[in-house]
Amino acid sequence: MAETQLLDIKEIVRDSFDEQEVEQLGVKLSQLEPEEIAVALEAMPLEQRISTWQSLHPDEQIHALSYMRDDARENIFKQLEAPELSVLVERMDVDDLIEMLDELPAAVYQEACSKLDATDKEWLATALAYTDEQCGRYADHDVLTIRNNAKIRDAIRLFKKLNEDAEYHDALMVVDRTGRYVGMLLSISLLGQPSHLPIVEFIDDEAPIVDGEMDLDQGSDIVARSGYTALAVIDEEGKLLGRLSIGEALENVRRSLESQFMHTAGLDETEDLFAPVMNSAKRRAVWLGINLLTAFLASWTIGLFEATLQQVVALAVLMPIVASMGGIAGSQTLTLIIRGLALGQITPQTYWTLLRKELGVGLINGVLWAAVIAVVTYFWFNDLIIGTVIGLAIVINILVAAASGVVIPVLLEKVKIDPALSGSVILTTITDVIGFFVFLGLGSLLLLP
């Protein structure tokens, strides 16, 4: 039985810090799946990462790299000398080169490409004709194809040639004379069949097909739902480009959801846990700068009411409550809608139902918490009007937040801006500015003599 369950990432990382253990680390790691090695390498600071990675067999090195995040992988490449990198890249196959295109130094990449044979050069050109968000770019060329006029014995011969590490290869892709995809040939359908029969009557032509121009997320969903372990990826003429397996689909689903999560904090999904400080600082600075603009806008709103604040300092004390309740309520709605958009569940027919529902939820919670806050405030400052002012401001701000939580992400998606990335900044700006304006405005009206 395999040992995967017993060796965990924490143990591997611990060993990488221990001089006595580090020698055997290569042996231990080679018992793991490349996905696991990649996760373990990403969990190490750069120094340990490079020495651990170097303890791997060259083929394992490449495998692990192909499963790592872009940034973590680039941070390995950067620590290699040019000759070392060249030797490594020469061992890569064309799928690896496509995957690592953006992280490899241009010169190294060009050199490796020039050494490819004609078939591989053609694969490469075909893949690069698609964008890095399309299925065509990532179609796996490690695909077993068979002509539709072949016999069962040919198919069996192909299956027998599969190497031990091959994953999700329980079917052959059937093509016609011109390379057009015809269907799949499942290993199960051939069991117990006489080997001289033509395969044609065993072809499964019911399997969904992935279009090369399809978005990678959509293609991955189709594979995931199809129940097949891999589907054919075809070009516009119906020619087989390669395949998209359930393993890759799972990886894509994971990355896409992880990036949604990371985007809410203005981070990129590829961000390396142990990126050099300067790189990290640079990337995050932009997000802080954008948020600073919105904070200045909020401050400017408050500045409009300087005179009021000077006379009723309690308003200054209570400001964060108004802003915070609006922000939290709004982000609940926003998060729900962003998930819905990602799943394709938000449709024109249901906008109004959603808006009404979220406004309803906002009204109930707005009134409930406004009452609580008004009472607490009354006892705190012993002033009924301040209680009324903050209560009203809370209700209004939570309603505005609910509406914004629905409208902002829907509009952002319409103009093709990622709502997970920009939604929360815009929402917070609105709830801050409106919250402060309503609260201090009402305060000026009702509290000033």
Place this chain on the structure above:
Amino acid sequence: MAETQLLDIKEIVRDSFDEQEVEQLGVKLSQLEPEEIAVALEAMPLEQRISTWQSLHPDEQIHALSYMRDDARENIFKQLEAPELSVLVERMDVDDLIEMLDELPAAVYQEACSKLDATDKEWLATALAYTDEQCGRYADHDVLTIRNNAKIRDAIRLFKKLNEDAEYHDALMVVDRTGRYVGMLLSISLLGQPSHLPIVEFIDDEAPIVDGEMDLDQGSDIVARSGYTALAVIDEEGKLLGRLSIGEALENVRRSLESQFMHTAGLDETEDLFAPVMNSAKRRAVWLGINLLTAFLASWTIGLFEATLQQVVALAVLMPIVASMGGIAGSQTLTLIIRGLALGQITPQTYWTLLRKELGVGLINGVLWAAVIAVVTYFWFNDLIIGTVIGLAIVINILVAAASGVVIPVLLEKVKIDPALSGSVILTTITDVIGFFVFLGLGSLLLLP
């Protein structure tokens, strides 16, 4: 070729609102995979959802339910009359019953269980002996098992019995006389082999095994990385409980990441887009209440400096900038660490490296943006000391935020509290309170006469 690519969820939802189309909706839907039907049903308000769901064939109804989120599913059950529900539940198999246990009314569930045959009752009892976070609970009983003394022809006969909808069944699970799991029998390994041979020499005993007590996330990861389409789930005695397929693993990975995303807003992963207003309001109220406590804490901090604010109202105007910059910087670190924790990538050996790195990033961005803010503030209020005060407060607050972003989630995980859910509230409380205290405290020291 299947039509999955052509019928999208938006079209289905549109049709459900159109009286002329709704009649044919059942036919259209039955061309889809049950996963897709589930996503489409979740995208509909309750009225359309129930009528669309009722247009499905009873078996499809159950399939779709089994792929829906708990809440969305419960909202269908709630709209059914008792007799209708009983008829439906009687058609469910034991795996469906286990899956829907929490959403079915207790009486209906008990009745259905009492009608199960002895084998199914045993499955049920075994599954319920595990918690709802363990693999044993969800082990799929739709598994093809074969005794280790069987012949190839027996195996082929079993494979031939597979029905067309069966997914990820390219291997049989081999058990010994006592029901203990021995290994897997891959269909590919049997191709072209004489049918009278015993299977024993073809058994694959290298495949990883999933322990029934293992956490569902961990089990799913093992399946995903194994390269097999399904792995055996065994009990503590090594007996086969069922299997965990790559399809289920993908679904679990998706749900687990979605719940991480939803938790950042205090929402539950199962939250239905069209939940009744009152239900939604109730669930979200708690989160707003918790956040209100932290907002009051921030206000109380400001309240300590009422006298200062009265004299230097500019401080009140600038407060949101200090709080906001700290909150944003902290949530960047927090998000990165939460992802790392979820992947098991944060280890005792690397705590300090991470803390140092994040403090380094915080120092660079703190100094950079503090300078910008100080300059802007100087020109706004024409006061060098206010510029200095806010600059210092920003640097300190961003450093505190960076440290909190590392320490809080690590501590929360240690005490088994979900950092995705609680991390951001605690972090915001700290950055608000410290931010206001440092800013207004420095202001009191340097600006008051």
